Amino acid sequence: MSRVQLTVVDHPLARARLSRMRDERTDNANFRAALRDLTQMLMYEATRDLAVAEEPIQTPVTGTTGYRVAAPPLIVPVLRAGLGMADTAHRMLPEAQMGFVGLARNEATFEPEAYMASLPESLVDRQVFVLDPMLATGGSLVHCCGLLTARGATSITVLCTLAAPEGLRRLEESGLPLRVFTASVDEGLNDKAYIVPGLGDAGDRQFGAV
Ligand SMILES: O=P(O)(O)OC[C@H]1O[C@H](OP(=O)(O)OP(=O)(O)O)[C@H](O)[C@@H]1O
Numbered sequence: 001m002s003r004v005q006l007t008v009v010d011h012p013l014a015r016a017r018l019s020r021m022r023d024e025r026t027d028n029a030n031f032r033a034a035l036r037d038l039t040q041m042l043m044y045e046a047t048r049d050l051a052v053a054e055e056p057i058q059t060p061v062t063g064t065t066g067y068r069v070a071a072p073p074l075i076v077p078v079l080r081a082g083l084g085m086a087d088t089a090h091r092m093l094p095e096a097q098m099g100f101v102g103l104a105r106n107e108a109t110f111e112p113e114a115y116m117a118s119l120p121e122s123l124v125d126r127q128v129f130v131l132d133p134m135l136a137t138g139g140s141l142v143h144c145c146g147l148l149t150a151r152g153a154t155s156i157t158v159l160c161t162l163a164a165p166e167g168l169r170r171l172e173e174s175g176l177p178l179r180v181f182t183a184s185v186d187e188g189l190n191d192k193a194y195i196v197p198g199l200g201d202a203g204d205r206q207f208g209a210v
């Protein structure tokens with residue numbers, strides 16, 4: 001049985017935001033705005049099973065039962081492109097801690113090159129939400145999630161706006177226990193390992209070309 005659980009969030013509003021991101025006429029500011037909206041929808045679905053703790057609260061009228069997130073999760077944006085999802089995810093889970101992983105794909109080998117990791121030493125019993133708009137070959141997410149499992153994480157949820165079938169296969173082959181929430185599984189990769197039809201380079205579309 002596969003260890004990757006895939007959920008495609010194809011709500012009409014998610015499709016509309018994703019289409020705005022795909023459109024080459026969308027400028028950097030509007031791309032970032034659509035990514036924030038889509039992140040909110042992906043987070044909403046991905047946190048559906050989050051454990052809650054009950055607590056007694058008093059409304060202006062009477063006492064009742066309130067709920068709060070039981071244990072603070074960890075949010076991990078993959079730099080650069082995941083940065084555009086970080087603030088929205090954190091607003092939805094204000095009790096979360098945030099770690100960072102910096103990866104840049106080598107555009108000749110298509111393998112990720114790591115340039116930073118800032119993560120808690122132990123992730124035992126921590127629920128982790130990884131943010132990266134793009135799952136292409138899967139190399140970057142396998143690297144990132146490997147860092148997390150090496151610290152003891154056993155509950156990792158990946159949020160990506162777009163996924164390629166090749167990347168999903170690579171995640172499955174890695175054997176990592178993951179849940180993946182995406183707004184679309186696209187056709188595949190081109191000879192430059194870009195997602196087709198995709199949306200181009202998600203980092204450049206938000207922040208400009210480097
Ligand atoms: O699945 P993969 O083939 O590894 O590709 C996906 C990676 O490519 C993009 O980052 P990129 O390396 O372009 O860095 P950037 O965010 O700084 O633009 C994207 O944000 C992913 O991290």
Ligand SMILES: O=c1cc[nH]c(=O)[nH]1
Pocket residue numbers: 081134136193194195196198199200201202203
């Ligand atoms: O299509 C792709 C593939 C990798 N990284 C991106 O930003 N876009």
Ligand SMILES: [Mg+2]
Pocket residue numbers: 081201202203204
């Ligand atoms: Mg890039």
